[in-house]
Amino acid sequence: xxxxxxxxxxxxxxxxxxxxxxxxxxxxxxxxxxxxxxxxxxxxxxxxxxxxxxxxxxxxxxxxxxxxxxxxxxxxxxxxxxxx
Amino acid sequence: xxxxxxxxxxxxxxxxxxxxxxxxxxxxxxxxxxxxxxxxxxxxxxxxxxxxxxxxxxxxxxxxxxxxxxxxxxxxxxxxxxxxxxxxxxxxxxxxxxxxxxxxxxxxxxxxxxxxxxxxxxxxxxxxxxxxxxxxxxxxxxxxxxxxxxxxxxxxxxxxxxxxxxxxxxxxxxxxxxxxxxxxxxxxxxxxxxxxxxxxxxxxxxxxxxxxxxxxxxxxxxxxxxxxxxxxxxxxxxxxxxxxxxxxxxxxxxxxxxxxxxxxxxxxxxxxxxxxxxxxxx
Numbered sequence: 001x002x003x004x005x006x007x008x009x010x011x012x013x014x015x016x017x018x019x020x021x022x023x024x025x026x027x028x029x030x031x032x033x034x035x036x037x038x039x040x041x042x043x044x045x046x047x048x049x050x051x052x053x054x055x056x057x058x059x060x061x062x063x064x065x066x067x068x069x070x071x072x073x074x075x076x077x078x079x080x081x082x083x084x
Numbered sequence: 085x086x087x088x089x090x091x092x093x094x095x096x097x098x099x100x101x102x103x104x105x106x107x108x109x110x111x112x113x114x115x116x117x118x119x120x121x122x123x124x125x126x127x128x129x130x131x132x133x134x135x136x137x138x139x140x141x142x143x144x145x146x147x148x149x150x151x152x153x154x155x156x157x158x159x160x161x162x163x164x165x166x167x168x169x170x171x172x173x174x175x176x177x178x179x180x181x182x183x184x185x186x187x188x189x190x191x192x193x194x195x196x197x198x199x200x201x202x203x204x205x206x207x208x209x210x211x212x213x214x215x216x217x218x219x220x221x222x223x224x225x226x227x228x229x230x231x232x233x234x235x236x237x238x239x240x241x242x243x244x245x246x247x248x249x250x251x252x253x254x255x256x257x258x259x260x261x262x263x264x265x266x267x268x269x270x271x272x273x274x275x276x277x278x279x280x281x282x283x284x285x286x287x288x289x290x291x292x293x294x295x296x297x298x299x300x301x302x303x304x305x306x307x308x309x310x311x312x313x314x315x316x317x318x319x320x321x322x323x324x325x326x327x328x329x330x331x332x333x334x335x336x337x338x339x340x341x342x343x344x345x346x347x348x349x350x351x352x353x354x355x356x357x358x359x360x361x362x363x364x365x366x
Contacts, residue, residue: 009228012238012362020228031330032337036227038162045161046227047219047324054320055278055288055303057360058220058239059228079229 002028006069007061009036009048016062022072023048023061037073041080112351116251119348123308126346130315133339137319141332145318146325149215159215161326163222169232173221176236177214183296184211184243192245195264202249202257205310212242240273240290243300251306254350258287258304265291265302273299274360279353283340285309287356308347316340 004026008019023036023046036046052061064072097103149159155167165173189210196204217239224235249257266272273290287304305313319336322328328336 011224011228011230013230013234014228020230023227027334028330031332031334033330033333036223038226039229040162040226044226045326046223048223048227050320050323053281053283055276055281055284055286056241057274057276057288057290058241076229 002026004066006064006066007049008064008068008072010060010062011058019062019072020059021076022064022069024069025049037076039076039080041077109351113252116348116351119346120251120308123346123348127311127315130343130346133342134315134319137335137339141322141328143327145321145327147327149218157218157222159219159222160324162226163219165218165222165225165232169221169225170218172232173218173236174214176233177217177242179296180217180242180298181211183293183298184300187295188243188293188298188300191268191270195261195268196247198264199257199260201253202247202261205246205248205305207245210243210245212244217242240299241301243298244303245301246303246305246310248305248307248310249350251308251348251350254304254306255352255356258353258356261302261304262289269294272359272361274362275356275358277354277356277358279349279356281344283337283344285312285344285347285349287353306348306350312343312347316343 004024007023007025008016009021009023010016011020014020021036023034024043025032025034034046034049035043036048038044048059049061052059097106147160149157151157151170155170157165157170157173192204196202217236220239221232221235224230224238225232228235230238247257247261262272262275270291271294273292275287275289277287279285279287286309289302289304290299291302292299316339319339323333323336
């Protein structure tokens with residue numbers, strides 16, 4: 001059974017209410033991985049959370065619900081489709 | 085024959101609250117001393133654990149970064165820059181190096197000379213490597229939809245320094261050096277206290293050089309927390325890269341947590357306050 005924790009990515013050009021992106025940490029019986037949702041509309045490996053855990057603050061990473069993560073993904077999809 | 089003497093000139097706290105505070109401070113010093121002995125004793129075990137990890141996972145830390153004939157840059161995994169973005173980052177990197185070497189470094193070495201009880205460590209790495217900067221920019225373009233220029237403006241550790249203190253001088257030393265940085269004209273941007281963190285211990289702060297507007301990082305460590313950072317550096321590099329598989333990632337995080345848990349926490353360090361001048365809360 002996998003546990004998935006979602007994070008809003010907030011940088012100097014974005015805010016908690018309008019994050020720049022979304023990241024997830026997936027933990028399962030066989031290990032764990034971190035992925036962010038890219039402008040290519042797929043989830044891909046990211047090092048942001050590892051850097052954050054080591055004190056880097058280029059981005060704030062704020063835990064969010066799966067529903068909120070879904071809304072950010074949809075927003076990115078719409079933007080990629082030229083709707084935003 | 086007994087000789088009458090004045091009592092030694094020691095200031096004992098008068099009030100119960102002061103005595104309690106002094107007692108807590110003394111206990112913290114004693115506990116930190118004991119933790120330092122435990123840390124030193126654990127180092128061979130940590131090194132053996134890491135050597136064993138490398139034997140079980142014998143792969144390179146990261147994939148190669150390359151510049152293709154068309155001028156595009158390709159990094160770890162899907163990260164890439166177009167020829168135009170690559171030129172933009174190269175140009176900005178040159179400016180960052182000029183400011184770092186010509187303006188910030190001379191001030192930092194002057195500040196270092198003002199107090200002999202601590203030093204700047206790792207000065208040979210005070211400039212981030214350009215490939216690492218490009219990785220960050222490529223990640224920001226892919227995962228945050230930023231332009232190269234926006235990404236470069238948001239990166240705050242392309243120039244970085246590390247002060248290292250003895251545990252017993254750490255807390256007062258951090259406060260004194262933050263005051264020195266401000267007196268030297270640098271503007272405080274933010275400070276992140278990670279002494280109670282599981283993966284990493286220390287304090288990272290960001291400062292702005294007023295003339296160029298460049299943000300740079302100053303870290304505050306003890307010998308032990310700096311040693312832990314170095315001991316776990318390869319684990320961190322593997323976590324950051326895309327080569328390690330999920331099972332290894334769990335082990336790498338566990339290794340960092342195990343090492344971090346043994347770092348002695350200097351008295352008062354966890355109470356040093358965070359601050360931030362950013363407005364990211366909407």
